[in-house]
Amino acid sequence: xxxxxxxxxxxxxxxxxxxxxxxxxxxxxxxxxxxxxxxxxxxxxxxxxxxxxxxxxxxxxxxxxxxxxxxxxxxxxxxxxxxxxxxxxxxxxxxxxxxxxxxxxxxxxxxxxxxxxxxxxxxxxxxxxxxxxxxxxxxxxxxxxxxxxxxxxxxxxxxxxxxxxxxxxxxxxxxxxxxxxxxxxxxxxxxxxxxxxxxxxxxxxxxxxxxxxxxxxxxxxxxxxxxxxxxxxxxxxxxxxxxxxxxxxxxxxxxxxxxxxxxxxxxxxxxxxxxxxxxxxxxxxxxxxxxxx
Amino acid sequence: xxxxxxxxxxxxxxxxxxxxxxxxxxxxxxxxxxxxxxxxxxxxxxxxxxxxxxxxxxxxxxxxxxxxxxxxxxxxxxxxxxxxxxxxxxxxxxxxxxxxxxxxxxxxxxxxxxxxxxxxxxxxxxxxxxxxxxxxxxxxxxxxxxxxxxxxxxxxxxxxxxxxxxxxxxxxxxxxxxxxxxxxxxxxxxxxxxxxxxxxxxxxxxxxxxxxxxxxxxxxxxxxxxxxxxxxxxxxxxxxxxxxxxxxxxxxxxxxxxxxxxxxxxxxxxxxxxxxxxxxxxxxxxxxxxx
Numbered sequence: 001x002x003x004x005x006x007x008x009x010x011x012x013x014x015x016x017x018x019x020x021x022x023x024x025x026x027x028x029x030x031x032x033x034x035x036x037x038x039x040x041x042x043x044x045x046x047x048x049x050x051x052x053x054x055x056x057x058x059x060x061x062x063x064x065x066x067x068x069x070x071x072x073x074x075x076x077x078x079x080x081x082x083x084x085x086x087x088x089x090x091x092x093x094x095x096x097x098x099x100x101x102x103x104x105x106x107x108x109x110x111x112x113x114x115x116x117x118x119x120x121x122x123x124x125x126x127x128x129x130x131x132x133x134x135x136x137x138x139x140x141x142x143x144x145x146x147x148x149x150x151x152x153x154x155x156x157x158x159x160x161x162x163x164x165x166x167x168x169x170x171x172x173x174x175x176x177x178x179x180x181x182x183x184x185x186x187x188x189x190x191x192x193x194x195x196x197x198x199x200x201x202x203x204x205x206x207x208x209x210x211x212x213x214x215x216x217x218x219x220x221x222x223x224x225x226x227x228x229x230x231x232x233x234x235x236x237x238x239x240x241x242x243x244x245x246x247x248x249x250x251x252x253x254x255x256x257x258x259x260x261x262x263x264x265x266x267x268x269x270x271x272x273x274x275x276x277x278x279x280x281x282x283x284x285x286x287x288x289x290x291x292x293x
Numbered sequence: 294x295x296x297x298x299x300x301x302x303x304x305x306x307x308x309x310x311x312x313x314x315x316x317x318x319x320x321x322x323x324x325x326x327x328x329x330x331x332x333x334x335x336x337x338x339x340x341x342x343x344x345x346x347x348x349x350x351x352x353x354x355x356x357x358x359x360x361x362x363x364x365x366x367x368x369x370x371x372x373x374x375x376x377x378x379x380x381x382x383x384x385x386x387x388x389x390x391x392x393x394x395x396x397x398x399x400x401x402x403x404x405x406x407x408x409x410x411x412x413x414x415x416x417x418x419x420x421x422x423x424x425x426x427x428x429x430x431x432x433x434x435x436x437x438x439x440x441x442x443x444x445x446x447x448x449x450x451x452x453x454x455x456x457x458x459x460x461x462x463x464x465x466x467x468x469x470x471x472x473x474x475x476x477x478x479x480x481x482x483x484x485x486x487x488x489x490x491x492x493x494x495x496x497x498x499x500x501x502x503x504x505x506x507x508x509x510x511x512x513x514x515x516x517x518x519x520x521x522x523x524x525x526x527x528x529x530x531x532x533x534x535x536x537x538x539x540x541x542x543x544x545x546x547x548x549x550x551x552x553x554x555x556x557x558x559x560x561x562x563x564x565x566x567x568x569x570x571x572x573x574x575x576x577x578x579x580x581x582x583x584x
Contacts, residue, residue, distance in 0.1 A: 033390075043414055047414050105311060107308075139545065140548050141322035144554065225409075290464055
């Protein structure tokens with residue numbers, strides 16, 4: 001109580017010109033930032049709140065909190081959109097593609113960064129070129145290729161494009177990181193009798209941990225959100241990933257907004273939690289991926 | 294490290310997996326699409342070599358040029374929407390400010406969400422009957438401004454672009470913020486000592502110092518928005534009456550809906566070169582190395 005009184009008396013005193021100007025400016029800055037933040041986050045909050053309303057309530061009370069929490073939307077979305085299956089497929093393909101991309105990419109990066117051999121720079125440029133390929137230009141030939149290989153509509157179909165198109169950025173980030181290690185690391189290891197793969201596995205890989213974290217997160221988020229390849233290469237509803245399943249689910253549910261919002265909310269929550277816990281790593285990974293891609 | 298005799302095998306074992314999968318599934322498809330682009334093919338029956346006929350048809354199709362135009366519209370809207378907003382907010386955030394972390398967290402949030410989720414959410418927001426925007430307009434008595442945002446050819450493209458801008462402002466915001474925080478403090482101190490106002494410092498010192506980053510962001514923004522597909526596929530499917538059709542979507546429809554694999558491949562080839570050339574030109578103009 002005392003402090004509030006003190007504060008009011010303080011602000012009642014005439015402020016020096018510059019301070020007053022400053023506080024006006026600061027208020028304006030905060031106002032702009034708050035407006036920006038509201039625009040950024042409100043669409044998501046709007047959807048989450050409304051996913052708990054019945055259709056009737058949504059029509060009349062869109063901006064308030066739900067009067068009663070209706071979970072029917074969630075039951076309906078989970079059942080009709082087959083969210084369980086979608087989650088399972090997405091997790092399976094994301095984990096597998098991420099692990100393989102990072103392993104294969106790290107191994108290649110090790111040779112590209114640490115070992116001298118002919119055509120090394122040419123090979124590196126060849127890999128990095130992949131970052132310039134617009135993936136949509138490959139949708140048609142990719143479809144034909146996988147069809148000819150009999151790999152359409154297979155649980156592992158998406159592995160091939162996902163690994164191939166994320167190797168360039170993975171190799172780029174890991175190679176530039178590994179290049180920075182001092183030269184004598186391998187030399188002393190060789191004197192100790194370590195083989196080349198041993199050096200990779202026990203020395204280089206552990207030393208690359210920060211860059212590995214970056215590429216793991218980057219790959220995971222890219223794969224988790226990927227839509228185009230899934231759309232073209234998978235027809236079987238049992239194999240669909242989350243983005244694909246949601247898109248076709250929303251197509252059937254043009255009328256029932258509640259269920260649609262519930263489905264979207266459920267698919268969004270894991271990634272938002274993931275983001276809030278690993279914010280620093282995710283932000284670093286995605287900005288590095290973007291700037292270098 | 295130098296390699297000798299036996300370890301040549303190690304080299305091959307180490308590089309082969311990456312080389313094979315990348316070549317077969319990223320490079321080979323591009324080469325294949327060149328080949329298919331000279332063929333008439335429905336994907337099932339025999340291919341027929343028709344030379345440049347596909348490209349001739351392509352360049353004569355007004356719907357194709359419509360999609361190119363829309364694509365360029367998305368690129369321009371992204372560059373002039375995302376970059377200035379992101380830079381402005383980043384400049385506001387680049388000071389001792391309470392809640393910086395929260396503003397940053399919220400700012401970047403849309404970037405981690407999947408495009409499909411964003412598209413579906415914004416489709417609901419734009420919905421004519423119960424969408425958020427029309428509800429707000431009605432609530433403040435501006436009923437006459439309520440529109441069928443995605444269903445009206447006048448508004449569809451604008452609506453789509455607003456969503457694109459919303460999705461990626463955060464990415465550039467964080468990139469700019471990182472660059473701003475790398476400016477050595479002494480530079481700012483010196484400017485302050487000389488009595489330069491914040492306005493002057495911003496224009497004469499801060500922005501020139503992060504200009505390289507701004508260029509990188511512009512290039513990123515162009516190449517990213519050139520690839521817009523998912524968002525429009527989900528939100529409007531290119532409609533109404535092709536008003537939001539973009540190149541990748543045109544290609545998708547020609548190939549998979551009209552079963553013209555050869556023709557679709559010709560569009561792929563066009564997209565491939567169009568992207569490379571456009572990014573090449575922009576990099577050249579803005580003074581950056583191509584790769």
